[in-house]
Amino acid sequence: MTSVSEQEPPTARAGAEEIWELRLYVAGQTPKSVTAFKNLKLLCEEHLAGRYRIEVVDLLVNPRLAREDQILAIPTLVRKLPDPIRRIIGDLSDTERTLVGLQLRPRRP
Amino acid sequence: MELRTLEDLRLENDELRQRLEEAESTIQAISSGEVDAFLVHRNAEDHVLVLGGVDRPYRLLIERMQQGAATLAADETIFYVNQRLADLLGVPLSDLIGSRLSDFVVEADRDELSNALALALTEDIYREVSIRRADGIFPAGVSASPLLVDEDMICVLLTDLTGQKRQEEEKIRFLEGQVARVAAESTSAALREADRRKDEFLAILAHELRNPLGPLRNGIHLLGKIGSLEPLARETHQMMARQVENLVRLVDDLLDVGRVTRGVIKLRKESIDARLVLHRAVESCRDFIAQRNHRLKIDLPPYPLAVEVDLMRMIQVVVNLLKNAAKFTPKGGRIVITAERSAESSATICVRDNGRGIEPRLLSEIFDLFVQADSTASRSEEGLGIGLTLSRRLTELHGGTLSAKSAGLGKGSEFVISLPLAETQSLTAEAPVSRASKAPPSLQPARRILIVDDNRDAAGSLGLLLRLNGHEVREANDGPKALVAASEFHPDLIFLDIGLPGMDGYQVATRLRANPDLGDVRMVALSGYGSDQDRARSRAAGFDDHLVKPAEVGRLESVLASLPPVHAARINKSRG
Numbered sequence: 001m002t003s004v005s006e007q008e009p010p011t012a013r014a015g016a017e018e019i020w021e022l023r024l025y026v027a028g029q030t031p032k033s034v035t036a037f038k039n040l041k042l043l044c045e046e047h048l049a050g051r052y053r054i055e056v057v058d059l060l061v062n063p064r065l066a067r068e069d070q071i072l073a074i075p076t077l078v079r080k081l082p083d084p085i086r087r088i089i090g091d092l093s094d095t096e097r098t099l100v101g102l103q104l105r106p107r108r109p
Numbered sequence: 110m111e112l113r114t115l116e117d118l119r120l121e122n123d124e125l126r127q128r129l130e131e132a133e134s135t136i137q138a139i140s141s142g143e144v145d146a147f148l149v150h151r152n153a154e155d156h157v158l159v160l161g162g163v164d165r166p167y168r169l170l171i172e173r174m175q176q177g178a179a180t181l182a183a184d185e186t187i188f189y190v191n192q193r194l195a196d197l198l199g200v201p202l203s204d205l206i207g208s209r210l211s212d213f214v215v216e217a218d219r220d221e222l223s224n225a226l227a228l229a230l231t232e233d234i235y236r237e238v239s240i241r242r243a244d245g246i247f248p249a250g251v252s253a254s255p256l257l258v259d260e261d262m263i264c265v266l267l268t269d270l271t272g273q274k275r276q277e278e279e280k281i282r283f284l285e286g287q288v289a290r291v292a293a294e295s296t297s298a299a300l301r302e303a304d305r306r307k308d309e310f311l312a313i314l315a316h317e318l319r320n321p322l323g324p325l326r327n328g329i330h331l332l333g334k335i336g337s338l339e340p341l342a343r344e345t346h347q348m349m350a351r352q353v354e355n356l357v358r359l360v361d362d363l364l365d366v367g368r369v370t371r372g373v374i375k376l377r378k379e380s381i382d383a384r385l386v387l388h389r390a391v392e393s394c395r396d397f398i399a400q401r402n403h404r405l406k407i408d409l410p411p412y413p414l415a416v417e418v419d420l421m422r423m424i425q426v427v428v429n430l431l432k433n434a435a436k437f438t439p440k441g442g443r444i445v446i447t448a449e450r451s452a453e454s455s456a457t458i459c460v461r462d463n464g465r466g467i468e469p470r471l472l473s474e475i476f477d478l479f480v481q482a483d484s485t486a487s488r489s490e491e492g493l494g495i496g497l498t499l500s501r502r503l504t505e506l507h508g509g510t511l512s513a514k515s516a517g518l519g520k521g522s523e524f525v526i527s528l529p530l531a532e533t534q535s536l537t538a539e540a541p542v543s544r545a546s547k548a549p550p551s552l553q554p555a556r557r558i559l560i561v562d563d564n565r566d567a568a569g570s571l572g573l574l575l576r577l578n579g580h581e582v583r584e585a586n587d588g589p590k591a592l593v594a595a596s597e598f599h600p601d602l603i604f605l606d607i608g609l610p611g612m613d614g615y616q617v618a619t620r621l622r623a624n625p626d627l628g629d630v631r632m633v634a635l636s637g638y639g640s641d642q643d644r645a646r647s648r649a650a651g652f653d654d655h656l657v658k659p660a661e662v663g664r665l666e667s668v669l670a671s672l673p674p675v676h677a678a679r680i681n682k683s684r685g
Contacts, residue, residue: 027146027157029202034180034189037206038262041186058203059148063155066148073135074146074157089135090143101134 020052021081028060032091036075039092177267185209199242229253229263315363323659327570369502376419380531383414390427408447414456415531429496430460438464458526467515559600561591588612607636615650622651
């Protein structure tokens with residue numbers, strides 16, 4: 001869907017066919033966790049349709065899993081692929097901030 | 110070296126900037142309320158701290174209720190589910206998030222549910238679907254409504270209907286059972302009613318058939334008395350006499366079977382030697398058997414077999430079996446009748462032939478009313494198919510059994526009566542007096558006889574018969590005329606029909622008895638009915654005797670013979 005263009009952020013080295021691996025850390029189904037998942041899903045469908053995978057990690061079930069990605073606050077989204085790892089904290093309701101964080105959009109000047 | 114250091118610094122700077130950005134965004138997320146849980150490291154353990162909130166009661170409500178709840182995106186993706194739904198679907202809660210609800214529905218219901226969920230973006234819907242789970246399929250009700258707080262989101266409630274469906278099915282099964290039982294009851298009630306009506310119809314039919322037989326029988330007897338030298342007339346007369354006797358016997362059987370079925374037959378049981386029953390039975394159908402050129406062998410034990418039976422009825426049973434054997438065995442056959450003590454307490458009478466035999470499948474049916482083993486062939490023989498029914502029922506009334514055996518078609522038949530032996534083997538001295546007493550037909554003094562019957566043929570033929578024997582006869586056709594005739598004619602004997610129109614026979618009898626002039630008249634009831642009850646009623650009305658129509662000539666003669674001798678005074682009085 002997204003063709004390589006001038007707007008393509010230089011750091012987003014993913015090709016059109018590269019699969020994005022995203023991991024969402026939640027604490028059970030707290031409202032922010034649910035909202036984050038919903039926002040992520042909508043965002044992916046709009047910008048990464050057909051080339052993303054979302055893994056939901058419930059830290060209430062196993063808090064130790066937080067160590068791998070040094071999670072502090074919940075919800076937190078981690079971009080595992082493409083490199084480099086990026087973290088976005090919060091329920092992803094600020095779409096602009098999320099897109100910038102995921103390097104799907106360049107930081108505003 | 111310098112270049113490398115510069116590069117290192119640049120990388121370090123980038124990393125620091127990124128960390129700073131993350132820290133800033135974390136603070137921003139927290140301060141803008143985008144975060145509601147934190148990881149805490151305490152005593153080398155990781156804990157999750159969840160911020161409680163004013164929405165806690167609602168969250169608890171959703172988590173604790175018995176229904177599965179979920180919020181779905183427009184494409185059915187599940188964003189939120191409660192634990193109940195995960196339990197109902199048998200899938201870990203974390204796996205449910207991001208999956209589609211219709212993935213858990215059986216193929217057949219999938220499109221229906223998807224369409225309904227699409228509608229739920231704007232309206233409330235409810236559908237019942239079958240949900241597939243690892244351990245099977247269960248019915249569920251799905252209700253969905255727009256989740257107004259967010260655009261293009263719906264909330265879904267899923268209820269397990271297994272218990273409800275089971276209850277409904279049980280209710281339906283129960284109702285079906287009720288319906289079936291009621292239907293069966295009404296059917297069997299209808300059958301019983303139909304059976305009762307059939308019995309009633311048979312009784313009436315037999316009774317109605319019997320009435321015209323009386324005058325016919327009398328007329329034929331009369332023709333015999335007149336005599337004729339014409340051989341054709343003589344043969345015709347004999348044929349008519351035989352056929353009328355056949356007809357009377359058939360009607361009697363029909364009446365009997367009706368009485369036995371309705372349980373109104375009364376047995377006059379006595380201790381009787383079964384050998385006597387056989388003798389008398391063989392006696393009465395010897396001609397019938399001889400006409401068909403059968404050989405008859407009688408095999409009786411040298412000792413008496415005392416059974417507690419009604420002699421006439423038991424003879425009737427054995428005669429039925431003998432005639433049956435004669436009828437269904439081609440001419441020149443062989444019939445064997447035996448009696449023996451078969452066990453400590455029973456006597457067995459067996460009638461065997463080498464005739465047509467019975468198909469095995471019909472063995473149990475031939476005792477049913479109107480069933481003949483081979484209806485097409487047996488039409489060549491007379492009979493209504495009631496002889497065996499009557500015989501079995503009569504035997505059963507005696508506490509015995511009647512069964513049939515046959516090796517198959519063409520292999521002969523065997524009918525076995527088993528009767529309980531009498532407790533004491535002492536026998537009634539002599540056979541009871543036969544119904545038709547052997548009074549000499551003529552040589553009787555002339556009597557004055559009044560015949561009352563609304564059936565003019567019946568009255569007329571009986572009158573003729575009696576006049577022929579030298580008696581003086583008057584006839585009356587209703588009650589009032591009978592009363593007048595009686596006081597004018599002063600009869601010695603009155604034959605009075607019970608079933609008169611208007612004033613019936615009982616009333617006429619009572620009135621006659623009230624007349625002192627007729628004090629010693631002998632009154633005999635003529636009736637189509639002959640039960641003990643009927644006889645008792647006749648006695649109560651003042652009758653001396655009760656004859657069942659058509660009365661045999663023998664019975665009439667014995668009534669006449671039993672009248673007191675004619676003496677002068679009576680003659681004088683009557684001639685006065």
